[in-house]
Amino acid sequence: MSKIGFIGLGIMGGPMSAHLVAAGHDVSGYDVGADALARLVDQGGHGATGVADAVDGAEIVITMLPNHPQVEEVVLGDGGVLDTAKRGTLLIDMSTIRPETSVAVAQAAQDNGIRVLDAPVSGGEAGAKQAALSIMVGGEAADFAAAQPIFDVLGKTIVHVGPHGAGQVVKAANQLLVGGIYGLVGEAIVLMEASGVDAGIGLDVLAGGLAANRILDLKRESMVARQFQPGFRIDLHHKDMGIALAAARQADVALPLTGLVAQLVASARAMGHGSLDHSALLKVTEELSGRAQKEG
Numbered sequence: 001m002s003k004i005g006f007i008g009l010g011i012m013g014g015p016m017s018a019h020l021v022a023a024g025h026d027v028s029g030y031d032v033g034a035d036a037l038a039r040l041v042d043q044g045g046h047g048a049t050g051v052a053d054a055v056d057g058a059e060i061v062i063t064m065l066p067n068h069p070q071v072e073e074v075v076l077g078d079g080g081v082l083d084t085a086k087r088g089t090l091l092i093d094m095s096t097i098r099p100e101t102s103v104a105v106a107q108a109a110q111d112n113g114i115r116v117l118d119a120p121v122s123g124g125e126a127g128a129k130q131a132a133l134s135i136m137v138g139g140e141a142a143d144f145a146a147a148q149p150i151f152d153v154l155g156k157t158i159v160h161v162g163p164h165g166a167g168q169v170v171k172a173a174n175q176l177l178v179g180g181i182y183g184l185v186g187e188a189i190v191l192m193e194a195s196g197v198d199a200g201i202g203l204d205v206l207a208g209g210l211a212a213n214r215i216l217d218l219k220r221e222s223m224v225a226r227q228f229q230p231g232f233r234i235d236l237h238h239k240d241m242g243i244a245l246a247a248a249r250q251a252d253v254a255l256p257l258t259g260l261v262a263q264l265v266a267s268a269r270a271m272g273h274g275s276l277d278h279s280a281l282l283k284v285t286e287e288l289s290g291r292a293q294k295e296g
């Protein structure tokens with residue numbers, strides 16, 4: 001069993017850290033939010049007073065933070081993980097951030113003798129609660145092997161996808177695909193309804209053909225019913241489309257459809273739908289078509 005420092009105990013980090021406690025690990029957690037910290041203590045973890053306290057004596061440090069500024073502050077900042085963790089510690093950043101930040105963190109950590117993996121996840125809050133996350137991991141193969149017992153507690157599909165930053169690139173690819181598919185399912189619904197076709201029946205047929213996909217399977221009924229409780233919020237997807245575009249720029253490629261989807265997500269947010277599920281991209285197409293509807 002390992003001594004683990006866990007920083008960022010929110011929607012995802014909360015249940016993930018609880019699974020590690022339940023698996024018998026010695027988990028010392030830290031979050032700027034008092035409620036998140038209290039939840040970990042209730043579940044048998046130690047509540048740390050700050051980053052340095054959480055990583056004190058840890059063999060493994062896990063970060064699950066909102067975005068790159070928080071990762072930079074917690075890991076690279078004064079009194080951060082690199083300043084305070086012992087040499088040989090394995091830092092696993094499971095936040096979704098830009099690939100270039102993951103690479104920069106890994107380079108900076110090398111000087112301190114700290115090993116780093118980027119290991120963003122897919123599967124949402126339900127996946128975190130059920131320990132069924134997909135985990136895409138970038139970094140050295142030996143470090144991936146060392147982290148495998150930890151990943152096994154948290155997820156079901158766990159793949160080493162390449163060097164530092166590769167996990168974030170795969171996650172960015174996931175988010176651009178998911179955003180694009182939501183946008184197109186929304187357009188299919190608007191087209192069918194405006195043409196007098198029952199969209200629910202139409203999507204049932206499509207879900208059995210070449211256009212079949214998981215989003216059609218899981219979300220077509222709630223989208224047709226205009227139920228947009230999150231799930232995964234538009235605000236977070238907006239962040240992730242920014243990451244996808246930053247990754248494209250870094251890789252010197254043009255991703256025109258990703259650019260368009262990013263604008264649609266930004267538009268959903270500007271319309272005040274940031275706290276709705278990302279399937280609410282449908283509302284943008286409705287607005288553009290002069291067919292705005294009330295939520296179901």
Ligand code: NAD
Binds near residue numbers: 007010064125
């Ligand atoms: P969240 O906002 O619920 O949790 C982040 C936690 O970090 C919060 O509790 C916050 O208080 C804490 N925090 C922020 N700054 C801190 C600091 N400086 N020091 C200590 N704690 C700090 O977010 P989440 O939904 O748990 O997402 C975390 C990451 O996982 C994000 O990068 C997100 O994109 C990604 N992700 C989320 C989901 C999802 O469905 N929610 C799915 C896959 C991936």
